[in-house]
């Protein structure tokens with residue numbers, strides 16, 4: 261069982277990455293049926309991840325540190341950016357426009373990685389340091 | 404850790420990394436022009452003026468410049484803090500670097516000790532200032548320890564390389580000192596190529612490839628142990644060269660220890676090559692990507708260099724040092740940089756425009772995606788040009804008549820890279836103007 265928030269959340273990042281890679285691969289091979297199905301699976305998992313952070317983790321962090329306007333706000337804004345990229349990709353996916361799809365998915369991938377990196381290097385470690393009820397929070401996020 | 408100094412909104416102004424990248428390109432083009440100008444004469448002797456000039460156009464003009472720009476960009480992401488001086492000091496360091504490289508190179512070309520003195524001042528100040536800017540990070544305990552560890556190691560190795568370089572330069576700048584500098588040239592080269600270049604690729608690929616290609620994390624133990632072993636081996640080799648082989652005279656046979664050390668170093672580099680290739684092969688994101696080709700080319704170049712080196716122990720090989728230098732500088736280092744620049748620049752532009760559009764919902768669709776910034780086709784052309792020019796360089800060592808052709812393709816390679824990045828920057832300026840024309844919504848932050 262994961263012992264820290266960082267380990268738990270980082271593992272979920274990886275899980276999303278893998279779903280992403282499968283969807284992108286299928287689309288790049290022209291297999292739209294499978295690709296869009298996998299894309300949906302990825303988008304759902306990503307949304308689940310954002311929700312965990314926005315509804316559970318960030319509020320806990322804000323409460324424990326008293327920092328409400330800083331890092332978590334920035335992370336929420338980046339989530340919005342990624343959501344709008346996902347939406348755009350959904351649109352070009354329906355239109356089966358491969359060039360647009362792959363160009364946008366590459367951009368999403370890199371945005372996501374940069375975001376995850378900030379969380380894993382900075383935000384999660386800070387969270388682990390300032391919270392004492394990590395286990396309980398992990399369990400709540402897992403529900 | 405100090406929570407309040409951390410910010411997750413730290414990207415330096417786009418010009419901070421860009422000014423380094425753009426001037427790096429200029430030096431790449433100059434290097435190709437120099438080769439075109441010297442032609443067959445280039446391969447005459449390792450110590451020719453044009454040889455030393457071209458080497459440093461590539462190693463500090465191109466490679467070191469790109470590294471500086473990239474560090475200004477990526478350290479904040481990993482660490483939550485800008486490198487101090489990202490806005491004001493970086494341009495100063497940048498200008499000093501340009502002047503220093505130009506002075507060094509023209510010093511070599513015209514054998515002029517005043518130019519060498521200018522180079523010594525400019526490069527010494529630039530590296531000192533850059534080192535000082537990095538110092539707070541190197542002694543901090545922020546963020547991920549592995550990254551800080553890798554940066555420390557990298558910093559040490561770079562410092563030794565540059566230190567030896569500056570010492571060699573002192574020999575050129577003040578000939579009256581009669582420094583036995585040439586004796587240290589091989590050490591400078593060894594630390595630069597087997598140390599700095601290898602370790603920076605190790606550090607960058609361990610941090611970047613898992614993100615872009617969905618690869619499982621590089622083992623921290625592998626990274627720590629291998630980098631430490633490489634440094635230790637280089638340290639022992641340096642001591643051996645300076646204290647033992649110096650006394651017994653360079654000509655007398657001193658094979659056993661020397662070959663043991665050389666064997667150790669090549670075994671370590673082999674581990675590095677195979678570990679990196681294995682990681683790349685295990686990537687989960689299998690979609691065709693030109694940067695992967697550049698990565699493989701880079702690793703195969705190091706492998707080829709190691710093989711040549713060992714063959715040369717048993718069979719005398721003509722022009723060995725040239726072949727090694729091409730494989731290590733153009734093959735190992737510049738291949739990866741070339742590929743990474745395509746990715747980094749298209750990402751940077753996308754990132755800055757996206758940030759700009761954040762408060763302007765209507766502008767969202769005006770942000771070009773990464774493949775619109777630099778197209779896959781343009782990256783593929785880059786790879787072909789790089790592969791072709793590198794191969795021609797190797798061939799022209801043995802068939803000097805082909806040097807002109809090699810130089811032309813090398814010029815094409817750097818010009819194409821410049822063009823790709825330049826049109827990306829134009830697209831940035833254009834999209835920026837359009838985005839800024841959209842109405843801004845107020846957001847409560």
Ligand code: HEM
Nearest residue numbers: 449450454458462526565568569571572585588592595596
């Ligand atoms: C401040 C930075 C540097 C300075 C001032 C510098 C200076 C010098 C000087 C003066 C020499 C000529 C030595 C001689 O005449 O015997 C030399 C040789 C050399 N340097 Fe540097 N160097 C610097 C950085 C680098 C870096 C970063 C690399 C590679 C990664 C590098 C690679 C080489 C190579 C390969 C040679 C030998 C060229 C040959 O054997 O023909 N240098 N350097």
Ligand SMILES: [Fe+2]
Nearest residue numbers: 313335375379
């Ligand atoms: Fe997040």
Ligand SMILES: [Fe+2]
Nearest residue numbers: 269313376379
């Ligand atoms: Fe996250």
